[in-house]
Amino acid sequence: MNKQATEVFTAFLKKGKNRITPERFEVMEAAIEYNGHFGADDLYIAMKNKKAEVSRATVYNTVELLAQCDLISKRNFGDNLTRYESNFQKQNHDHLICIHCGRIVEFHNPKIKKIQQEICKELGFEEGSYSFNIFARCKDVKECEHYLNPNKK
Numbered sequence: 317m318n319k320q321a322t323e324v325f326t327a328f329l330k331k332g333k334n335r336i337t338p339e340r341f342e343v344m345e346a347a348i349e350y351n352g353h354f355g356a357d358d359l360y361i362a363m364k365n366k367k368a369e370v371s372r373a374t375v376y377n378t379v380e381l382l383a384q385c386d387l388i389s390k391r392n393f394g395d396n397l398t399r400y401e402s403n404f405q406k407q408n409h410d411h412l413i414c415i416h417c418g419r420i421v422e423f424h425n426p427k428i429k430k431i432q433q434e435i436c437k438e439l440g441f442e443e444g445s446y447s448f449n450i451f452a453r454c455k456d457v458k459e460c461e462h463y464l465n466p467n468k469k
Contacts, residue, residue, distance in 0.1 A: 328381070332381075339371075342363070343370060343374060344382055347359060347378075348387055348402045350362070350402060353400070354399060356376045356379050356398070356400070359400075360372050360376075379400055393418070393420060408424070408429070409424045410422070410424065410428055410447075411423075411450070412450045413452070414452065414453055414454045415451050416453055416460050417460045419454065
């Protein structure tokens with residue numbers, strides 16, 4: 317288990333007077349190691365496939381706690397689905413989302429970070445985190461799942 321993440325989560329749980337259980341740390345480990353974006357159900361299924369004995373309710377409640385203590389980020393890409401991604405020891409990045417098929421491409425561009433810094437300075441704010449999403453359409457329609465399956469919403 318990741319010692320640094322465990323310390324952060326333990327301190328957060330104690331501060332909020334939340335119960336400290338092995339199941340919560342099992343969910344934490346699965347969430348910070350998950351590759352890509354996931355919904356709470358995706359995480360629950362992945363854990364069940366690995367024979368974890370954790371309830372769906374515990375997964376849902378724990379991912380919310382993990383988002384509150386910034387070990388994972390809560391994301392909404394315009395499709396009314398809540399997704400999460402690990403923040404733990406990952407480089408800041410942005411998202412390009414196809415409005416037809418929902419494909420998400422992560423990218424990093426230092427110009428965006430610079431714009432954030434300039435805006436904060438100009439408006440008298442101290443930099444924090446940011447989220448930048450570009451909603452577009454897949455250029456190659458053969459690669460776009462929407463065009464392969466027009467009934468998909």
